[in-house]
Amino acid sequence: MAEYGNRNRYSHLPEAVIVHILVRLPAKSLTRFKCTCKNWAALIESSYFIENHFNHEDNKAKLLVYHYRPDLRQCIFTLYPDTTYSRYEEPNHLQFPNTVSVIGPVNSIFCVIDEHIEGIGLWNPAIREFRPLPAAGPDFLSEYCAYMDVFGFGFDPTSDDYKVVWIRRFMDPTSRSPTSSSLISLYSLRGDSWRHFRDSDFGIVVGNMSESKCNTYVNGVYYWLADDVRSRYYILGFDMRTEAFVEMDVPACITSLYVNLSLYYGDIAVLSLEVQEVGKSIDLWVRKEEGWVKQMAIGPFAFWDFSWPFGLWENGELVMETSFSDLVLLNPNTRELWNLHIRSEYGHTRMYSYKESLVSIKKGPMLRAVRANQTRQTG
């Protein structure tokens, strides 16, 4: 344009080209560039852009591990920026000052529970947002001692809502044994409030159950491994859309005590550690429409020992803990093994698939106050 004359040596780019450039930028740059002009701010905050940014081929999922670092006497997040796993980072914005339990992510949003369950929050580290949830209550529970706390976190696409489900069992103060009934509390981000139920309201009886060491939320359902009164494993799921529980048997032939849930290319999967005379092996079962399918048997490994499979990573690699408490990644097809150069101790270790997203979880973000009207972008 004439007013710029030839002083600016950069050609004018059409808006469509600019959008395709911006969509490749990290969340930090985009947060800064919202300040460029109102048009850019509106673009970067639009759901269309947020979705395209999240799903862009350059926004690759990275392996993130939460683990205890003995020298710091603290748990930290370690991020592997590429698939060589030869270097790792411990970015400041991914750290918490105290030990936390973190589940998710769902659209890059995590649910964070502090060690003593005094606080629960939603967290999007890419845009440095943390949103504490209101106290769950109910108040009368203070005299009861917790026996079991299990969480689930997911997204309900039918109402565009993030939900946290908290399943609690208590010690009865008089009989000093676990209460027979469980309390199930459900938080919805849209309503920003908790609702409480008994397990019998859902027609289920909650026994012992646990969260997996990796994300087990898929297609609207969060899954846990549970065991029934006869100590047999089964899978319990909570459907975020219908707010109903679903139950599923594990493959009948699994007798191992070491079982973990994971995801395998978008299906729920069971990893079971089998101990044989020649060594340990891992069976991978995947839940398909027709039922359980034994995807592969990995091993047996005669020459090295491992104690626990944490879960599966993007291309079906296994993240496992060796008997020396080293964390390793194993490609079951090529048998290639990467040492992740971190230790897995004190049972805090969890793995995540981390991608940046611009999804905001705050009420009325600041920039909305200066929302763009459709004014010109000069040139």
Place this chain on the structure above:
Amino acid sequence: MARKNRNPVGKNVDPEAQKKKTRTLTLKSSDGQEFSISESAAVLSIAIENMVEDDCAGGVIPLPLVDGGTLARVITYLNKHAEDGASDEEKRKFDEEFVSGMEMGVLFDVVLAANYLDIRGLLREVRRRIADRMKNKSVEWVRKTFHIESDFTPEEEEQMKKEFAWAWEGVDSDVDD
């Protein structure tokens, strides 16, 4: 006019493809420079392929939105990608080197040309390179480079800088391009 899927160049043995390799086209830049290019390389640009199909071939194809310097660069890219026997790995390496030496101003000209000529691979490569170069830049640099005037009040701008101070950490200086 239906767009045909581009044929992968190289292992194709049908006579039409052979003809394309030997046939040459002339591309004419905005400043009147003429470039010869094999048809098989030229049609990696979907825009040119459409012009050829519309029977502009044989004559000179005018590209009034691309200057000579930029067109020469684009042709280098097209020739490499139409080369017989160039492996994917070789092309990937070429792409990386092709854009790595370019100044931001040149990248802008090339992205415009690739957009206009509809050369998907080149477009992707250049967009990625521009994003990579701008990710640590200041807001002021971005405004200058993209010809944008701020329509925020100084107070609004200050407010955002305060609110998202972490996003302003580690920003490069504006001195290099």
